[in-house]
Amino acid sequence: MQSRGHPNRLGIRGWVGGGRWGFERYLYTLHRLTGLGLLAYFVMHIFVTSARALGPESWEQTMDVVSGPLFALGEYLVFAAFAFHAVNGIRLAVIELGFAVGRPIEPVYPYATSVGRQRRLARAVVMIAAVIALWGGLDFFVLQ
Amino acid sequence: MAGPSLKQVTFHLRRYEPGKDREPRWEDHRIEVAPGMTVLDGLWKVKELSAPSLAWRSSCRMGICGSCGMLINGRPRLACNTQIAELKSDVVAVGPLPNFSIIKDLVPDLEPMFEAHRELMPYLLRADTPEQDDPTGEYWQTPHELERYLQFSYCIKCGCCMAACPTVATDPQYAGPMPLGQAHRYNSDTRDAGFGRRREVLSGGSGPWRCHFAGECSQVCPKGVDPAKAIQLMKQDLVFDLLRLRRRRPPAAVAEAPHGTMREDIPAAPARTVTKP
Amino acid sequence: MRDRTLWTWHIGAGVVILVLLGLHMAIMHLDATLGIFGTPGAEPVEWESVVLRAQSLFFTVTYVLLLGAALYHGLYGLRNILLELNPGATLRRTINVGLSVFGLALFAFGTWAALAAPGAAMAMGG
Numbered sequence: 247m248q249s250r251g252h253p254n255r256l257g258i259r260g261w262v263g264g265g266r267w268g269f270e271r272y273l274y275t276l277h278r279l280t281g282l283g284l285l286a287y288f289v290m291h292i293f294v295t296s297a298r299a300l301g302p303e304s305w306e307q308t309m310d311v312v313s314g315p316l317f318a319l320g321e322y323l324v325f326a327a328f329a330f331h332a333v334n335g336i337r338l339a340v341i342e343l344g345f346a347v348g349r350p351i352e353p354v355y356p357y358a359t360s361v362g363r364q365r366r367l368a369r370a371v372v373m374i375a376a377v378i379a380l381w382g383g384l385d386f387f388v389l390q
Numbered sequence: 391m392a393g394p395s396l397k398q399v400t401f402h403l404r405r406y407e408p409g410k411d412r413e414p415r416w417e418d419h420r421i422e423v424a425p426g427m428t429v430l431d432g433l434w435k436v437k438e439l440s441a442p443s444l445a446w447r448s449s450c451r452m453g454i455c456g457s458c459g460m461l462i463n464g465r466p467r468l469a470c471n472t473q474i475a476e477l478k479s480d481v482v483a484v485g486p487l488p489n490f491s492i493i494k495d496l497v498p499d500l501e502p503m504f505e506a507h508r509e510l511m512p513y514l515l516r517a518d519t520p521e522q523d524d525p526t527g528e529y530w531q532t533p534h535e536l537e538r539y540l541q542f543s544y545c546i547k548c549g550c551c552m553a554a555c556p557t558v559a560t561d562p563q564y565a566g567p568m569p570l571g572q573a574h575r576y577n578s579d580t581r582d583a584g585f586g587r588r589r590e591v592l593s594g595g596s597g598p599w600r601c602h603f604a605g606e607c608s609q610v611c612p613k614g615v616d617p618a619k620a621i622q623l624m625k626q627d628l629v630f631d632l633l634r635l636r637r638r639r640p641p642a643a644v645a646e647a648p649h650g651t652m653r654e655d656i657p658a659a660p661a662r663t664v665t666k667p
Numbered sequence: 668m669r670d671r672t673l674w675t676w677h678i679g680a681g682v683v684i685l686v687l688l689g690l691h692m693a694i695m696h697l698d699a700t701l702g703i704f705g706t707p708g709a710e711p712v713e714w715e716s717v718v719l720r721a722q723s724l725f726f727t728v729t730y731v732l733l734l735g736a737a738l739y740h741g742l743y744g745l746r747n748i749l750l751e752l753n754p755g756a757t758l759r760r761t762i763n764v765g766l767s768v769f770g771l772a773l774f775a776f777g778t779w780a781a782l783a784a785p786g787a788a789m790a791m792g793g
Contacts, residue, residue, distance in 0.1 A: 250491065250493065250499055250501075251408070251491035251492050251493040251494075251498075251499045252406055252408070252413075252414060252491055252492040253491055254414075254486065254488055254489065254490060254491055254492050254498070255488070255489050255558075255559055255560065255562075256488050256489060256559035256560075257559060257560055258559075258560060258752075259559070260488070260489070260555075260556045260558075260559020260560060261556045261559065261560070267604075267606060268604075268605055268606060268609050270603065270604055270605035270606075271556065271604045271605065271606055274556065274602050274603070274604040277602070278744075278748065281741070281744045282744075282745070282748070284741065285741040285742070285744070285745060288737060288738075288741060289773065292734070292773055292776065292777045292780070295780065296776065296777065296779075296780035298717050298721065298780065299779070299780045299783035302714045305714055305717060306714065309712060321696075325692060325696050328688065328692060332684075332685055332688070332689065335681050335685070336685065338602070338603060339678050339681060339682070341603050341622055342601075342602075342603060342622055342625055342678070343622075343625065343626050343629065343678070344622045344623045344625060344626025344627075345626075347618070347619045347622045347623065348619060349537075350537060350538055350539065350540065350541040350542065350578075350616075350619070350620075350623075351537075351541055352537075352540065352541065353541055353544060353613065353614025353615065353616070354614075355614065357611070357614030357616070359605075359608040359609065359611075359614070359616045359618070359619065360605070360608055360616050360618050360619035360622065361605035361608050361609055361618060381697065381700065382692075382696050382697065384699075384700065385696055385697050385698070385699045385700055386696065557751060560751050560752055560753060561750070561751040561752075561753055562753055563750075563753070564751070592671070593669070593670060593671040593672075594669065594670055595670055595750070597670060597671065599670045599671065599673075599674045599747075600747065600751060625674075628671055629671070629674075629675050629678075632671055632672060632675055633675075
């Protein structure tokens with residue numbers, strides 16, 4: 247719809263926030279970034295792993311291309327991205343289906359919002375994701 | 391006798407004159423403020439002393455009309471509800487609410503928000519229109535049923551939530567926290583029977599599906615309406631409806647006045663204990 | 668009705684991916700600490716392990732399920748991001764059709780790769 251006046255939408259800057267935003271805003275941005283990263287990796291992954299259909303030589307050749315320290319680091323980043331995206335995804339699925347947001351209450355200042363209600367869950371998400379990412383790091387870089 | 395302690399504060403204002411300015415610009419005005427002054431009080435002082443053409447919307451100056459929503463030091467707030475002292479800064483940066491076009495200076499064009507609001511039919515929708523046009527009685531509603539939507543009915547339509555929402559920042563099709571929160575306010579009102587009609591609009595691209603719970607709307611709401619909660623509860627409603635798990639209830643009935651014969655078992659009044667002198 | 672249904676499937680696909688991709692990550696990247704479903708002695712990416720999984724019905728079925736769920740979930744997320752950037756009507760339709768075609772094509776290709784492998788493994792005597 248046409249709106250009169252000088253346009254003033256924040257655009258993509260509005261996704262990233264301006265520094266005075268809440269913790270959940272950054273979780274939202276990180277969830278988007280990890281999602282895009284995982285999608286990009288996944289599409290490549292389908293092509294790489296399809297080499298298995300052409301036999302062991304094709305498989306070994308493809309594996310040689312994707313070995314090397316840069317690829318190892320990339321794969322670890324994918325693992326870490328998955329750890330965050332999955333655990334935060336659980337939190338989002340629970341919240342966006344209306345659980346863990348609390349029931350409608352009489353608003354008495356200072357307001358207790360749904361954001362405050364799920365803050366503990368959000369902190370737990372970040373900690374669990376970090377633990378899983380570290381565990382993966384152990385497997386990737388220390389124990390191999 | 392010593393007066394209230396005054397201090398110098400700089401009001402860093404976003405100015406825009408349609409027809410004259412191509413882009414909005416910043417302007418600084420220094421004034422003396424006393425403790426207890428709100429940003430709105432400061433704006434009036436700036437207008438009186440150094441910026442006579444400054445334009446903004448305000449009315450009740452007590453946080454109930456929803457006119458004075460502005461971007462104050464990086465957050466959407468009500469100017470009348472924000473003490474200059476609470477900003478803890480010598481610079482008060484005031485701009486118009488983002489995500490709305492600027493008409494002039496600090497005046498945003500809120501019409502897109504109101505249009506999205508109207509599209510979601512924010513009023514009781516019932517089949518008994520003769521009763522609604524010519525009411526014979528009130529609708530029954532228990533206090534528990536009232537609690538289900540009372541919080542969301544406190545919305546003053548100030549637009550702060552829309553300014554804070556990251557989806558509204560890029561997507562004009564998304565209805566936004568205020569219209570969606572108000573749609574849920576009516577959907578969860580037991581006097582309303584309009585869920586089916588609102589569902590038509592809500593199931594499409596303007597519905598709550600673009601909300602990803604950044605939570606900013608609830609954090610900036612000056613009345614504690616918690617639109618984020620309303621939107622997630624509404625998603626639950628809509629998804630349960632899709633899975634045919636939503637409980638259907640008939641809308642609240644009209645409370646009729648008692649009629650018929652008087653009850654016979656009403657006991658007689660006790661004898662008077664106070665005798666007249 | 669569309670967006671509501673698409674979103675519900677998105678959440679459902681997410682749950683499926685949580686289980687299946689979690690398993691996949693555990694097998695592939697937590698093998699040193701967990702060692703589940705692993706080939707004793709061989710790394711999960713070596714040909715022996717690939718053959719072992721290709722011959723298992725469980726792995727083939729779950730790979731195809733994971734492929735479908737992940738493609739749907741990821742491309743719906745991408746669609747969300749693209750549509751939130753406010754494209755015009757034709758671009759909107761192009762995005763919808765384009766992503767659907769892309770997803771279906773990748774699904775077909777990936778399913779072929781999952782199903783062709785056992786035959787290849789048997790034929791090459793791997």
